Amino acid sequence: MELATFDLLRATEGRQVLREATEAYGHVGDLALGTRLRAAGHPPDLVAAAIGQVALRRRAAAKLGADAGAMYFLPDALEQATRAGVSAHRAERLQALGPRTLVDLGCGIGADLVAFARAGLDVHGVELDPVRAAMARENLAALGLPGTIEVADATTVDTSSYDVAFVDPARRDGRGRTFDPSAFSPPWPFVETLLAGHGVAKVLPGIAHDLVPEGVEAEWVSERGDLVEACLWGRAFAGTGRRATVLGRHGRATLTEADAPEDVPVDDPGEWWYEPDDAVIRAGLVTAVAALTGGWLVDPHIAYVSSARCVTTPYARAFRVVEELPYREKQLRAALRARDVGTLTVKKRGVSVVPEVLVKRLRLTGSVTATVILTRVQGEGRAYLVEPVSAHRASA
Incomplete structure (x- = not known):
């Protein structure tokens, strides 16, 4: 446009x-x-x-709820915009840390500025594209929020007068979406410089742990079961090394490295099986789920937890283990047909199985709906018939 x-x-x-x-x-x-x-x-x-x-x-x-009806968008800017619940969490966390002024370097159409302004921060947006800058200005005004916008190259802006410098680097190059931080705009070295001080950066949830600068906190955030982003909190704001935040019907729940013991037992599955939230997995905090459930790992390299107890937790989905089934496809098919299974959900981790392909090959025609977990248990491929447990059935 x-x-x-x-x-x-x-x-x-x-x-x-x-x-x-x-x-x-x-x-x-x-x-x-x-x-x-x-x-x-x-x-x-x-x-x-x-x-x-x-x-x-x-x-x-x-993504943005009722606000969307009053805002202006460009297709790629909307794609990069943060979900309203996630940006509100980030803004509320910043508010609690005490900053008063914030500059958004590359603010796009202003979706994050909206959340920061609503949290009471004095916001200023910088955007190189005049159309996006105009949309950001109009979007703040349409929602009755204060803030200023300027058209400029974010890498040339002096951020020293602001309490926070926020950046959400564009993740597209000439060929489309990129997962390579060296191709981000602003470039990764610029982001690292911000994080050495009062910077906060939204990045891809798949960011490698070794890319996170020393002294910076990496927070992986999921909402309603979807892993949506990682947020890097600069040295001025870091409270831990790694954090997993889960947003959902329960509200907000957070785990950090302090919750995750280093030594957790490894054993065969017990009566209850836990599938950690993706934010927990990406943050490397699976052992925290084991600690919360009084459980153990089924394999030292697999992000599944088992326990003798059923515990309600926002950090993992619980399953009751019904029985172990044969792992090999032919025998698994026979076992499922014997149980009249027709609709099958296959969950897998650590094994070279494509669930959709396997379900098609099994050719099940029964009347029962079932869930099977295929994974490694202490290095060996195993299959388990499980029953998903709704939150109201679980007990602490």
Whole structure:
């Protein structure tokens, strides 16, 4: 989108076209809607931009909730935007640490600025793209939030007058999305410099532990079962080395290295099986789940925990072990057919099995729904029929 088009979109006529497009969207096709709006005398570029914005707002609602209906987006900026619950957690944590002023270096369309401003921080956004900068400014205003935006190269900004320098590096290169930190924008050395002081950086959840600078805290965050980001807290804010934060219906739950014993027993599965949340796994805190459940590992290299007790915990999903089944495919098929299994969920870890392919090959036709875990137990491939345990059935 060109800046001139966005200027039209947020002007009086553009807001009218947006309202009309919003009311009609979903009731008629895009082609018919565009024809109707152009027939009413609205410029074709404005009509196309308005319909595009309505579609993006619908998509954004899953990430940003009700705010999305008043905001402006670009497709790739929306893709990089943080979920509202996750950005609120980060902003609330910063608020509790005491900073008052924050600069967002490469603020995009301002999704994180919204959360920081709502938490009471005095925010300033820096964005090289004039269209994104204009959208960020408009988005803050549309939600009634204070803040300033400037168009500039984030790497040239003096951050010394701010209590926090936040950065969410763009993770795209000329070929599309990249997982290589050396290709981030701003570049990784710039991010490391910020983290040596009052910097906070949102990064990919798959970031390697050895990339985290010394003295910096790495926090992996999941929401509603999805691992969504890692946040690096600079030396001024670090409270531990590694942290796992789980956001869900229970609220917010956090584990750190202090919760994870180094020495945990390894043994065959007991009556209860635990699948740790992905944030816990990425943070390397699986042994904390073992400590919380009074359990042990089933293999020193596999992120599964077993226990003799069923314990309610936000950090892992619990399963009751029904029985061990044959691990080899032919014998496993026979065992499942003998139990009238027709719908099968395969969970696996540490074995070279593609669940979807295996389910198709098993050709089950029964009436029972079942879950099977395929994994290594002390180095040996094993299969277990398990029953997922809902939270209300578990007891501490």
